[in-house]
Amino acid sequence: MGFRAQLVTLxxxxxxxxxxxxxxxxxxxxxxxxxxxxxxxxxxxxxxxDLIPDFIPLIGQLDELVIIPLLLYLALKLIPVTIRQACRDAVAAEQDQK
Known part of the structure; x- marks a missing residue:
């Protein structure tokens, strides 16, 4: 798989x-x-x-890589599996129609 195909997939x-x-x-x-x-x-x-300003080397950029996935993880843990699956199915069905 070429680089361009990987970018399209991503x-x-x-x-x-x-x-x-x-x-x-x-x-x-x-x-x-x-x-x-x-x-x-x-x-x-x-x-x-930002909680940690971006001008602080390395740590300033890493706070987004930690905080945002943590918030998403916590949100997904609070949502029942049936609702998550229904939303995934709705998105897949919408993509199939296009």
């Missing part, structure tokens, strides 16, 4: 994950705490505020 996977998290946020049975953690992860990614 891009498609990223798009599926974004759609999955959007579906989780829109699902009426998703617990409010899980929704809050997902919004917090998005805000931490997008907003210019």
């Amino acid at each position: 891009g498609q996977r990223f798009k599926q994950e974004v759609l999955f998290y959007r579906a989780l946020l829109a699902h009426p049975q998703t617990p409010w705490l899980a929704k809050a953690l997902l919004w917090l992860a998005l805000a931490y990614l997008v907003l210019p505020f």
Whole structure:
């Protein structure tokens, strides 16, 4: 598999994950705490505020690599498996229609 094909696959996977998290946020049975953690992860990614400033070498860049996955992990642990699977199935069905 060439580099370009790997990039295309990675891009498609990223798009599926974004759609999955959007579906989780829109699902009426998703617990409010899980929704809050997902919004917090998005805000931490997008907003210019950091717990550890980026100008501190190495540690400044690593905080995003630790905090955002931790927030996503905690949110997913709070969401029942049936809701997660329903959202994954909905995203897969939407992708198949295109």
